[in-house]
Amino acid sequence: MVISQELQPFQPIQMEQPESLKLNPINAVRPQPQAEYGAKKLIVLEASDSSLAGATLNQSYVLGGHIDRDPMNTSFAPDGEHIDVLLSGAHISGSTFIGHYPGLKADALDDDHPTVIHNSRFVLVEGQGYRFQPVVTINQPVTKLQPKTIGRGANLSRSNFRQADLTGTDFTGCNLESTNFTAANLTGCNFTGANLARCSFNGANLSEARLVGASLARADFSSTVTSALTDFSHAYMAGARFYCLKGEKFAYLGIFWGTLFAHGEKRIEVANADFSQISGLVDGQFACYYKSDILLPAGVESLATNRFLEAREALPKMAQTTGGSDGWGEGV
Incomplete structure (x- = not known):
């Protein structure tokens, strides 16, 4: 694949690797909304209603819940999941979130006051003295789907990043x-090996984002902005939705080298979309459920079926059974 020289990939700020962090407990503080935290400041979340709403963090560290042991041997010993951590309206740059943050609330306060999290990352580590070590390692370079490592990092499931500006943030291996x-700005974000099943990217900007080896089962990419450098290579996409409901074809771009569009009877759902500029289809096939005004690259075959016709034909058989799965499992 040849990438035009005019396309320059997003370059995030280089930060310390988790295995090299050495935090000083003297810098440990509790979270306060509207507060300002500078370089190397360690913010320890102890309560389930911790709030950093409207706060400013610059090259800081946030120690969240569900850490196996207190790595600093201080009075701070977070042991909960912190499902109510609030970051709405915060401005965060070059910072590291250590631990689990399920249900994180980081949506915009309103259209004029988005949450800003730039060039930061969410990691899960284990404490060793004052040092930390990553819990899950994803084999690099990613040349195939690695089910055993998908989403095994920090837990941020069911979080709310609506309209947040997350430019350059690293979610490698996270459970999202x-x-x-x-409508979030995800330009240059790294979702390598992340669990993004059932996520909504409706109207989001994924330009230059890296979703290599991620699970995107049943994710919604309706009207999602992508670029030629948005990388979906080796991702699992069965059940993902690519729609445009505005009556015009929506152009999707990106690299799809080794992407899994189908798993058994599960396939992506596509309607009113232009995929003519995507690259990296290994076998020249594009598996989807129904073909409604879809444009594909020259020479690419669409393996389309009418899901709704199949569903109607299956009704008599389904009426004889009760309970069970809807047949749209994640597959990984």
Whole structure:
């Protein structure tokens, strides 16, 4: 694949690797909304209603819940999941979130006051003295789906990043299942090996984002902005939705080298979309459920079926059974 020289990939700020962090407990503080935290400041979340709403963090560290042991041997010993951590309206740059943050609330306060999290990352580590070590390692470079490592990092499931500006943030290996990224700016974000099943990217900007080896089962990409450098290579996409409901074809771009569009009878759902500029289809096939005004690259075959016709034909058989799965499992 040849990438035009005019396309320059997003370059995030280089930060310390988790294995090299050495935090000083003297810098440990409790969270306060509207507060300002500078470089190397360690913010320890102890309560389930911790709030950093409207706060400013610059090269700081946030120690969240569900850490196996207190790595600093201080009075701070977070042991909960912190499902009510509030970051709405915060301005965060070059910072590291250590631990689990399920249900994180980081949606915009309103259209004029988005949450800003730039060049930061969410990691899960284990404490060793004052040092930390990553819990899950994803084999690099990613040349195939690695089910055993998908989403095994920090837990941010069911978080709300609606309209947040997350430019350059690193979510490698995170569990982000059912997270709301509606209208979020995800330019240059790294979702390598992340669990993004059932996420909403409706109207989000994924330009230059890296979703390599991620699970995108049943994710919603309706009207999602992508670029030629948005990388979906080796991702699992069965059940993902690519729609445009505005009556015009929506252009999707990106690299799809080794992407899994189908798993058994599960396939992506596509309607009113232009995929003619995507690259990296290994076998020249594009598996989807129904073909409604879809444009594909020259020479690419669409393996389309009418899901709704199949569903109607299956009704008599389904009426004889009760309970059970809807047949749209994640597959990984």
